[in-house]
Amino acid sequence: MLLTEASVLGTKSAAKLRAEHLGMVYDRDGESLPVLEDINLDVDDGEFVCLVGPSGCGKSTLLNAMAGFLSPTSGSVRIDGEVVTGPDPRRILVFQDRGVFPWLTVEGNIGFGLSKLSRAERTQRIAHYVKTVRLEGFENSYPSDLSGGMKQRLQVARALAVNPDILFLDEPFGALDSITRVIMRGELLRIWQTERRTIFFVTHDIDEAVQLADRVVVLSSRPAQIKDVLTIDMAHPRNISSNRYLELRDELLKQIGLAYEI
Amino acid sequence: MNSLGQPRAWERFFWPVVAAALLLAFWHYSVVWTATKVFPSPLSVEKGIAELAAKHVLWADIGDSLRRVAIGFGLAVVIGIPFGLWLGWSPAANQTVNPVIQLLRPISPIAWIPVAIIFFGVGDHAAIFLIFLGSLFPILVACVSGVSSVPPIFRNAGRNFGLSTPQLLARVVFPAALPQILIGARIALGIAWLVVVAAEMIAVDSGLGYLVIDSRNSGKRYDLVVAAMLIIGVIGLALDFCIRRLERIESVRWGFRNAS
Amino acid sequence: MKLFERLRPLLLVAVLLVIWEIAIDLHPGNILPGPIAVAGGILDLLQHGLLLKYVVASLFRVTWGFALAVFIAIPLGLALGWYRRGEMAFNPLVQIFRPISPLAWIPIAILWFGVGDLAAIFLIFVGCFFPLLLTAMNAVHNIPADYINAGRNFGLSQRAFVSRILYPAVIPQLLVGLRVTLGVAWLVVVAAEMISVNSGLGFLIVDARNAGNRYDLVVAGMVIIGFIGLLLDLGMQSFERMKSFRWINSEG
Numbered sequence: 001m002l003l004t005e006a007s008v009l010g011t012k013s014a015a016k017l018r019a020e021h022l023g024m025v026y027d028r029d030g031e032s033l034p035v036l037e038d039i040n041l042d043v044d045d046g047e048f049v050c051l052v053g054p055s056g057c058g059k060s061t062l063l064n065a066m067a068g069f070l071s072p073t074s075g076s077v078r079i080d081g082e083v084v085t086g087p088d089p090r091r092i093l094v095f096q097d098r099g100v101f102p103w104l105t106v107e108g109n110i111g112f113g114l115s116k117l118s119r120a121e122r123t124q125r126i127a128h129y130v131k132t133v134r135l136e137g138f139e140n141s142y143p144s145d146l147s148g149g150m151k152q153r154l155q156v157a158r159a160l161a162v163n164p165d166i167l168f169l170d171e172p173f174g175a176l177d178s179i180t181r182v183i184m185r186g187e188l189l190r191i192w193q194t195e196r197r198t199i200f201f202v203t204h205d206i207d208e209a210v211q212l213a214d215r216v217v218v219l220s221s222r223p224a225q226i227k228d229v230l231t232i233d234m235a236h237p238r239n240i241s242s243n244r245y246l247e248l249r250d251e252l253l254k255q256i257g258l259a260y261e262i
Numbered sequence: 263m264n265s266l267g268q269p270r271a272w273e274r275f276f277w278p279v280v281a282a283a284l285l286l287a288f289w290h291y292s293v294v295w296t297a298t299k300v301f302p303s304p305l306s307v308e309k310g311i312a313e314l315a316a317k318h319v320l321w322a323d324i325g326d327s328l329r330r331v332a333i334g335f336g337l338a339v340v341i342g343i344p345f346g347l348w349l350g351w352s353p354a355a356n357q358t359v360n361p362v363i364q365l366l367r368p369i370s371p372i373a374w375i376p377v378a379i380i381f382f383g384v385g386d387h388a389a390i391f392l393i394f395l396g397s398l399f400p401i402l403v404a405c406v407s408g409v410s411s412v413p414p415i416f417r418n419a420g421r422n423f424g425l426s427t428p429q430l431l432a433r434v435v436f437p438a439a440l441p442q443i444l445i446g447a448r449i450a451l452g453i454a455w456l457v458v459v460a461a462e463m464i465a466v467d468s469g470l471g472y473l474v475i476d477s478r479n480s481g482k483r484y485d486l487v488v489a490a491m492l493i494i495g496v497i498g499l500a501l502d503f504c505i506r507r508l509e510r511i512e513s514v515r516w517g518f519r520n521a522s
Numbered sequence: 523m524k525l526f527e528r529l530r531p532l533l534l535v536a537v538l539l540v541i542w543e544i545a546i547d548l549h550p551g552n553i554l555p556g557p558i559a560v561a562g563g564i565l566d567l568l569q570h571g572l573l574l575k576y577v578v579a580s581l582f583r584v585t586w587g588f589a590l591a592v593f594i595a596i597p598l599g600l601a602l603g604w605y606r607r608g609e610m611a612f613n614p615l616v617q618i619f620r621p622i623s624p625l626a627w628i629p630i631a632i633l634w635f636g637v638g639d640l641a642a643i644f645l646i647f648v649g650c651f652f653p654l655l656l657t658a659m660n661a662v663h664n665i666p667a668d669y670i671n672a673g674r675n676f677g678l679s680q681r682a683f684v685s686r687i688l689y690p691a692v693i694p695q696l697l698v699g700l701r702v703t704l705g706v707a708w709l710v711v712v713a714a715e716m717i718s719v720n721s722g723l724g725f726l727i728v729d730a731r732n733a734g735n736r737y738d739l740v741v742a743g744m745v746i747i748g749f750i751g752l753l754l755d756l757g758m759q760s761f762e763r764m765k766s767f768r769w770i771n772s773e774g
Contacts (some may be wrong), residue, residue: 030479089424095415102516103437112433113423144516162423269606277611285615300633327570354530361531367703367742368751372713373724376731376740381556452621459623460713471626473537478629487629491622498621 346405404446440516
């Protein structure tokens with residue numbers, strides 16, 4: 001797929017999330033280390049966008065900058081037109097590992113951001129999301145009693161409970177075994193289709209990107225720039241043995257620079 | 263872990279009993295063989311314990327010692343934890359205050375006695391002050407260490423959900439650091455128990471420490487001395503046991519999962 | 523910024539000293555000395571040659587008591603940690619003796635050793651023995667099973683196993699335990715000297731007070747105790763960082 005204005009910038013008018021000339025330079029012992037260079041990216045409302053790239057290329061840095069945990073050294077990130085200056089409950093980040101609070105139960109975690117609601121509302125919302133991520137029966141369990149996949153589901157529930165506009169996910173399934181990963185992808189899609197948030201998902205797994213995303217953004221290695229944006233024009237549920245899927249996958253592999261024969 | 267195979271359940275009681283029996287036998291026979299007139303035999307110590315218990319003095323002394331520990335340790339917790347959390351949270355504060363702490367920490371609470379007596383006179387308050395001093399430092403150290411080992415992910419998640427700094431400290435940093443703080447509290451309690459006995463030997467006239475020194479001074483009653491020592495040991499062990507149970511509470515247990 | 527950061531702690535100390543001095547000056551009848559009087563006291567001790575004498579005496583006792591405890595408790599603790607039955611047998615006894623303040627042993631110490639150096643050394647030994655024993659036992663428990671299995675896998679003899687697997691694996695924890703226990707030893711020696719001997723920093727404190735209410739010397743003694751204790755701790759820390767132990771911080 002060619003790099004066109006349209007695929008990079010989506011439809012200009014409805015951009016939910018926009019990164020403009022985003023750059024990040026780290027200062028280490030007096031030496032400047034450019035990590036991100038001139039990133040321009042639009043994400044529409046309700047879109048599912050994946051970010052892939054080689055290990056260590058700056059994917060997480062870009063994610064953290066967009067979520068407001070890092071300040072870019074140049075350029076800006078806007079969400080709904082507003083410049084992002086710090087973390088905010090309207091855009092929740094789901095971490096790869098150990099994101100849930102081990103001292104709170106499942107209910108406690110999900111209800112973490114809900115302190116401003118009335119008691120009744122809180123209980124109701126917690127119950128709703130326990131059901132959404134299928135953790136019924138575990139409401140009073142502690143994270144140490146849950147499996148890796150369940151903990152990630154809990155994180156997603158906690159994130160969704162505060163009704164964020166955007167969900168950022170930083171390789172959320174990276175620490176799970178491959179079977180669980182496949183199941184979790186299905187779960188995430190199911191939730192996305194019912195709750196319809198904007199999702200920005202970082203992964204190093206190419207199959208994952210092609211299976212989940214509406215568009216896939218490919219990042220080059222450091223200093224990272226947007227190498228390409230692939231539009232996945234397959235409807236869900238996607239047949240991962242179909243020719244179209246394999247074509248897209250191969251295209252992605254090529255973009256990253258990997259051969260498809262081992 | 264050794265070549266003799268896994269120990270069985272009954273052995274948990276068998277071996278300590280054997281060891282204790284051996285020790286008692288060794289003790290008894292050394293007293294007999296050396297024909298010492300002063301050092302007590304196990305039997306006389308046992309009688310000594312009974313004597314103390316009957317005289318009511320024992321219970322008053324135990325009460326006094328425990329009371330002093332409760333107040334001194336309690337003060338150290340109430341003051342030390344917020345202060346320690348602040349030091350852990352603000353690297354600038356820690357860097358500034360830490361040298362002062364490092365200078366004061368190696369001064370044995372006992373060395374503070376003359377100063378304590380000037381401020382508080384001979385009695386309870388001096389002892390409580392010393393216990394407070396001894397317990398404060400392990401708690402401070404544990405708080406600083408606990409806060410700095412809170413993974414940044416938790417802080418970030420807290421901020422993500424819109425928590426202000428005081429809320430972050432209370433709802434994320436403190437619970438996350440609690441396992442470490444508990445460890446410090448356990449150490450502090452152990453020290454408190456050591457200090458109270460020592461303080462009572464020097465600066466007050468009641469309590470288990472006083473009992474030890476008084477038994478010797480007024481009549482060379484070494485049977486009571488050793489009896490008091492054993493009681494001190496047992497109560498200290500009980501205190502440790504109690505605070506260990508706190509580690510089992512659900513909202514802290516996660517921090518101890520990896521411990522043996 | 524960096525210079526200010528370095529000066530900050532000194533500023534705090536200076537501020538505290540000033541407050542201390544002012545507080546004393548405002549209460550002229552007070553027996554407690556201000557920092558200036560304390561400094562004078564330290565000089566006083568230096569001039570009379572007492573400072574060095576007392577510091578050496580205290581260090582001497584600490585060294586002996588601590589060393590004895592190390593050479594007995596550590597091998598014993600390692601052995602007990604390794605042989606489960608041994609630990610089962612002695613752990614309850616250790617747990618009962620550990621909370622007994624070393625000072626509570628004073629009557630026994632004096633009975634056995636009379637008043638003097640030996641009694642003080644014995645007290646330090648007692649104060650260090652149980653913590654070191656427990657440290658060694660715990661260190662053995664915390665050896666990762668992987669190391670032990672690797673040792674078995676490579677068919678190491680008993681001796682080789684101890685020197686090539688056991689010893690390196692327990693060193694990090696032992697070093698930390700040694701440092702903490704050295705701190706304990708320093709606390710005990712001061713307390714012991716306040717009661718049972720005629721020299722040393724602890725003795726200085728009681729003596730200065732008893733023979734003439736020289737509180738400037740009392741507090742001078744406290745300051746010196748704090749200072750030397752700190753030096754001991756820093757010394758142990760740099761020992762931990764020595765080259766041959768560098769790998770400890772690099773291991774995963």
